[in-house]
Amino acid sequence: MNIVVCVKRVPDPEAPASLYKVDEASQRLVPARSVPWLTSTYDESALEAALQLKDAHGGTVTLLSLAADDVTEWLQEVLATGADEAVLVQDAALAAGDGFAVATTLAAAIRKLGPVDLVLCGRQASDTDAGIVGPALAELLGLPSVAVARRIALENGTLRVERALDDGYEVLAVEPPAVLAVTSELYQLRYATMPNIMAASMKEIPIWTASDLGLSPPPTRVAPRRLYQPEARVACEVIQADTEEEAARLLAQALRARGVL
Numbered sequence: 001m002n003i004v005v006c007v008k009r010v011p012d013p014e015a016p017a018s019l020y021k022v023d024e025a026s027q028r029l030v031p032a033r034s035v036p037w038l039t040s041t042y043d044e045s046a047l048e049a050a051l052q053l054k055d056a057h058g059g060t061v062t063l064l065s066l067a068a069d070d071v072t073e074w075l076q077e078v079l080a081t082g083a084d085e086a087v088l089v090q091d092a093a094l095a096a097g098d099g100f101a102v103a104t105t106l107a108a109a110i111r112k113l114g115p116v117d118l119v120l121c122g123r124q125a126s127d128t129d130a131g132i133v134g135p136a137l138a139e140l141l142g143l144p145s146v147a148v149a150r151r152i153a154l155e156n157g158t159l160r161v162e163r164a165l166d167d168g169y170e171v172l173a174v175e176p177p178a179v180l181a182v183t184s185e186l187y188q189l190r191y192a193t194m195p196n197i198m199a200a201s202m203k204e205i206p207i208w209t210a211s212d213l214g215l216s217p218p219p220t221r222v223a224p225r226r227l228y229q230p231e232a233r234v235a236c237e238v239i240q241a242d243t244e245e246e247a248a249r250l251l252a253q254a255l256r257a258r259g260v261l
Helices: 041-057 072-079 099-113 133-141 194-201 244-257
Strands: 002-006 009-011 020-023 028-031 037-039 060-067 085-090 118-122 145-155 158-165 168-174 178-182
Touching: 002 041, 002 099, 037 041, 037 072, 041 060, 041 118, 041 145, 041 178, 060 072, 060 099, 072 085, 072 194, 085 099, 099 133, 118 133, 133 145, 133 178, 145 168, 158 178
Parallel strands: 002 060, 002 118, 060 085, 118 178, 145 178
Antiparallel strands: 009 037, 020 028, 145 158, 158 168
16 A cells, blocks of 8 residues: 555643743744654654554555654654655745645645655644544545544455544445544554654655745645743632621622632
8 A cells, every 4th residue: 555644743632731932923822942852642653553454455645744844854764663764845825824725735745755655644634633633634635534543453455444433433345545533542663763764864755835835825724823931810808707607698799799500
């Protein structure tokens, strides 16, 4: 199988909130320099799903990423888990778009890569949690799509996909090529091995720009109305009474006056 896995580099979602600031002018969340940058958690699961399919059926796994900066060093680290190739679309204007704009860019890059049997991405990014790119990518490529895929298998040329539900899962039969958005319940990315690390360090990662894809920045469809840090307010009112019954009555009156009761 020829599999493309869309991966994104994000600031550590486990970093303390105190290490982030909001730039209200640009409506962006700005991490401190000490915050490490990692592969988005669900994208790791998508990559592990691809590697397991490759182990079982052969083929190739190609990483595809869109970023404003040169992140080839990070992509080489991800390659070391067992992927075969990687392509970086480096363009600040394209990377600044919303999920629909990102999907437009990735779709153009996948067409440039040539015929693929399967496109995998995470169910949502660890930084925005939007979950737009997978379904939008399928629509742009004209391919069937399954979101929240928890397990993927290939049986007699047909993909058997378990889709997670609130109370269990359903099993779907999908004819490739297809786009699947993978969740993290059953896939945990394997560790890089020394041979793979050495091989990845020698691989050249092509860098494409908007002009290489024949794209201009797509229009933004989804934008935050306001991104800001709320002011921290602490207020305390002490209820004084001679008896517990009176204290309870005064507390109930105070709560009722504030609309709590």
